[in-house]
Amino acid sequence: MSQIFQIDFGSQKKARVVGIDLGTTNSLAAYMDAAGPRIIPDAAGRRIVPSVVSLTEDGEITAGEPARNLLLSRPERTVYSVKRLMGRGAADVQDELRRFPFHIAPGSEAVLRLQLGDRQFTPPEISAAILRQLKKNAEAFLGEPVNQAVITVPAYFNDAQRQATKDAGRIAGLEVLRLVNEPTAAALAYGLDKRKQGVVAVYDLGGGTFDISILKLQDGIFEVLATNGDTHLGGDDIDNLLLDIALEDIQSEWSLSLARDSAAVQILRRAVIEAKEKLSFVPSVNLEFEFEGRKYQRELTRELLERLIRPIIDRTLGPCRACLRDAGLTPEQIDEVVLVGGSTRIPLVRSAVETLFRARPHTELNPDEVVALGAAVQAAILSGDVEDKLLLDVTPLSLGIETMGGVVSKLIHRNSTIPASATEVFTTAVDGQRNVLIHVVQGERELAKDCRSLARFDLKDIEPMPAGMARIEVRFLIDANGILNVTARDLRTGKEQSVDVKPSYGLTDEQVEAMIRESIESAEEDFAERQVREARLEADTILAAVDKAKSNPAWEELSAEERAAIDLALNELLLAYHSGDYLLIRAQIDKLNTVTMKLAENMMNSAVRTALKGTSI
Amino acid sequence: MEKDNCWQCGHRSAASLFCRFCNALQPPVMDYYAFLGMPRRLKIEPGELEATFYRMSRLLHPDRYLRRTPRERQYSLEATAILNDAYRVLRDPVKRAEYVLRQEGFNIGEQRGNDVPPELLEEVFELNESLEELRGGDQSARPQLEQARQRFLGMQREADQELDRLFADYDARGDRQTLASIRALLNRRRYISNLAGEVEKELL
Ligand SMILES: [Zn+2]
Numbered sequence: 001m002s003q004i005f006q007i008d009f010g011s012q013k014k015a016r017v018v019g020i021d022l023g024t025t026n027s028l029a030a031y032m033d034a035a036g037p038r039i040i041p042d043a044a045g046r047r048i049v050p051s052v053v054s055l056t057e058d059g060e061i062t063a064g065e066p067a068r069n070l071l072l073s074r075p076e077r078t079v080y081s082v083k084r085l086m087g088r089g090a091a092d093v094q095d096e097l098r099r100f101p102f103h104i105a106p107g108s109e110a111v112l113r114l115q116l117g118d119r120q121f122t123p124p125e126i127s128a129a130i131l132r133q134l135k136k137n138a139e140a141f142l143g144e145p146v147n148q149a150v151i152t153v154p155a156y157f158n159d160a161q162r163q164a165t166k167d168a169g170r171i172a173g174l175e176v177l178r179l180v181n182e183p184t185a186a187a188l189a190y191g192l193d194k195r196k197q198g199v200v201a202v203y204d205l206g207g208g209t210f211d212i213s214i215l216k217l218q219d220g221i222f223e224v225l226a227t228n229g230d231t232h233l234g235g236d237d238i239d240n241l242l243l244d245i246a247l248e249d250i251q252s253e254w255s256l257s258l259a260r261d262s263a264a265v266q267i268l269r270r271a272v273i274e275a276k277e278k279l280s281f282v283p284s285v286n287l288e289f290e291f292e293g294r295k296y297q298r299e300l301t302r303e304l305l306e307r308l309i310r311p312i313i314d315r316t317l318g319p320c321r322a323c324l325r326d327a328g329l330t331p332e333q334i335d336e337v338v339l340v341g342g343s344t345r346i347p348l349v350r351s352a353v354e355t356l357f358r359a360r361p362h363t364e365l366n367p368d369e370v371v372a373l374g375a376a377v378q379a380a381i382l383s384g385d386v387e388d389k390l391l392l393d394v395t396p397l398s399l400g401i402e403t404m405g406g407v408v409s410k411l412i413h414r415n416s417t418i419p420a421s422a423t424e425v426f427t428t429a430v431d432g433q434r435n436v437l438i439h440v441v442q443g444e445r446e447l448a449k450d451c452r453s454l455a456r457f458d459l460k461d462i463e464p465m466p467a468g469m470a471r472i473e474v475r476f477l478i479d480a481n482g483i484l485n486v487t488a489r490d491l492r493t494g495k496e497q498s499v500d501v502k503p504s505y506g507l508t509d510e511q512v513e514a515m516i517r518e519s520i521e522s523a524e525e526d527f528a529e530r531q532v533r534e535a536r537l538e539a540d541t542i543l544a545a546v547d548k549a550k551s552n553p554a555w556e557e558l559s560a561e562e563r564a565a566i567d568l569a570l571n572e573l574l575l576a577y578h579s580g581d582y583l584l585i586r587a588q589i590d591k592l593n594t595v596t597m598k599l600a601e602n603m604m605n606s607a608v609r610t611a612l613k614g615t616s617i
Numbered sequence: 618m619e620k621d622n623c624w625q626c627g628h629r630s631a632a633s634l635f636c637r638f639c640n641a642l643q644p645p646v647m648d649y650y651a652f653l654g655m656p657r658r659l660k661i662e663p664g665e666l667e668a669t670f671y672r673m674s675r676l677l678h679p680d681r682y683l684r685r686t687p688r689e690r691q692y693s694l695e696a697t698a699i700l701n702d703a704y705r706v707l708r709d710p711v712k713r714a715e716y717v718l719r720q721e722g723f724n725i726g727e728q729r730g731n732d733v734p735p736e737l738l739e740e741v742f743e744l745n746e747s748l749e750e751l752r753g754g755d756q757s758a759r760p761q762l763e764q765a766r767q768r769f770l771g772m773q774r775e776a777d778q779e780l781d782r783l784f785a786d787y788d789a790r791g792d793r794q795t796l797a798s799i800r801a802l803l804n805r806r807r808y809i810s811n812l813a814g815e816v817e818k819e820l821l
Binding site: 177178218219221378381382383384390391392416417418419420421422477478479480 | 671674675678679680681683684694695697698699701702704705
């Protein structure tokens with residue numbers, strides 16, 4: 001019977017899709033309820049999971065707050081800001097390595113690996129640990145398994161960086177239904193309760209990336225007109241600048257360089273960030289730093305801070321102007337500006353944005369949370385719960401192929417609405433040629449070597465024939481996630497042509513599969529199992545408490561029936577305890593809690609009486 | 618199975634987006650005009666095109682197909698890609714004209730306007746001289762270049778108006794001769810806008 005119903009209704013109970021902001025510094029998850037999008041807190045009520053991952057001494061991977069604390073004591077086993085390494089190769093992270101204490105494992109030429117203690121992890125695996133923590137928090141909070149997610153990425157992320165983010169989701173046991181650009185998500189969060197028409201600029205200064213997107217809102221359609229940005233510019237740069245200055249200052253005061261002492265640097269970094277954040281609200285603060293018994297102190301004014309960071313803020317204005325130009329708009333045509341990212345709390349950032357766009361920026365939503373909230377809205381769109389909204393995003397970078405002489409022939413231009421496609425016909429250059437290799441790049445430069453290599457596609461097993469006779473039609477399609485799909489067809493036979501993909505950066509499908517297997521074996525517990533374990537822990541606590549209470553005089557104050565009811569509930573809980581059914585365990589815990597209410601009250605009263613007796617008034 | 622039959626129920630479905638019988642999304646047609654259900658005209662009302670684009674986006678976007686069959690998800694992806702490509706091309710008068718020209722067998726593309734249109738020869742000669750002077754550090758060439766820029770922008774506007782007239786002619790007659798005139802005008806226009814761009818770069 002129930003089988004039939006299951007078939008009839010298909011996969012009926014709608015699975016919950018969460019929205020995740022996988023940030024450089026902090027990560028958040030959100031879900032949609034009847035009232036709108038909400039942030040999912042962890043068990044301790046914290047809304048933010050620091051994007052920090054650590055390998056503990058007993059070989060366990062931990063992410064979030066506990067890992068952040070290990071940053072001070074175990075810096076060599078702990079990694080932060082890993083988003084900066086996503087989808088990148090060893091050769092192009094030299095700049096990051098100078099500024100961040102990443103421990104790159106030896107032999108990282110093909111695939112970047114980080115050394116944590118005695119183990120090595122790729123950036124997607126590190127990100128997966130953060131995602132796993134968010135998934136766990138969501139499952140505990142929502143009381144149901146969470147297997148599907150929308151994850152946000154910087155709008156300016158290239159194909160490899162997007163693919164790496166998707167891989168991280170898979171490794172964490174999440175089906176990534178959609179990658180959404182962070183500024184677009186923010187616009188969605190803001191546009192939800194407003195039936196607005198107009199043009200909105202979203203200025204997103206994150207921890208490690210900067211994005212600017214201009215959208216047109218009309219009848220629930222959020223159409224991105226243009227996007228621009230810098231994946232090497234963010235709040236971290238401000239922190240690093242201040243840190244460098246403080247280190248220099250300390251060196252001249254103490255005649256001691258702390259730059260290579262990672263513990264000292266971490267403590268100083270925290271002090272500097274705290275001072276920076278305070279300066280958004282007060283005109284001057286005291287920067288204090290204690291290390292090995294010595295104390296450093298210095299007054300920092302907002303004026304000085306602004307003078308120091310002005311060049312960084314100015315670097316965001318170029319992409320903003322380019323974005324306006326690409327959208328074909330003047331600053332006057334921008335109706336509203338939305339600010340995203342903690343760094344936009346800095347008054348100088350606000351005034352710079354206001355001056356450029358000639359519009360007062362929106363700040364109603366928490367700039368740290370707005371992206372995750374928007375991701376939850378997109379999740380609701382995908383699950384069909386929100387029907388009147390639709391996002392039309394664009395690809396941030398042009399896609400092209402390398403032609404003769406290393407020149408790029410552009411196939412899909414930047415700021416094209418996605419999904420977008422292009423078709424090219426390829427042929428052979430010599431008689432009997434069996435393969436054609438296509439080098440696909442992303443970027444705006446004319447020469448392939450100045451663009452970002454994306455992948456090499458090998459058209460294989462071409463039927464041998466005279467040069468120029470083969471006609472193979474290749475279709476390049478950028479999907480709604482901003483990720484390239486390539487298919488090929490032999491025009492003469494109409495048959496599908498096999499294509500081998502060799503990504504220039506990042507992992508092959510097989511590598512990701514292996515990581516998924518490994519992560520399931522080594523770490524991931526199944527949702528139900530974890531729930532049972534947690535319910536049992538709670539049962540242990542209450543069972544012990546009731547046991548102890550029985551020797552309290554308050555126990556004797558209960559009626560025989562009340563005592564019998566407690567004993568019954570106690571036995572039922574013990575039975576449930578061994579059943580392995582966490583819902584039953586929780587129900588019995590609740591029952592035992594209810595029947596012991598009076599006992600607890602009696603104990604409390606007697607404790608108060610005792611206490612009062614001992615007090616002379 | 619017949620080409621026009623629904624992949625899901627087999628009913629005769631014609632070339633529409635959805636099957637009339639089972640509502641399944643059908644594989645998209647590749648022709649932009651046919652796909653959008655618009656008459657094959659060179660003059661297009663921008664507001665109408667935008668409304669069609671938004672309406673079809675709502676119907677076809679992959680966000681709406683996540684819980685449907687893999688086949689429909691694939692069709693939704695392909696259809697939306699064509700929709701976006703079509704909108705990008707058809708909303709721009711030059712790209713739109715090139716699209717129709719290419720479909721009518723005109724050769725558009727590589728040999729794009731390298732030859733100077735004869736009526737511009739003298740103009741280009743003078744311009745190159747001024748550009749040389751400015752590059753050589755002679756700022757007195759600046760006003761001349763500014764004038765040239767204004768002239769090119771004026772010529773571009775003229776070309777656009779002429780293009781509009783030719784579009785109307787083609788929509789009325791549908792003849793190849795008008796298409797040939799459009800192609801010649803597009804070459805001239807491209808040449809002018811390249812010149813304007815070059816001057817602008819130097820003046821910055
Ligand atoms: Zn049908």
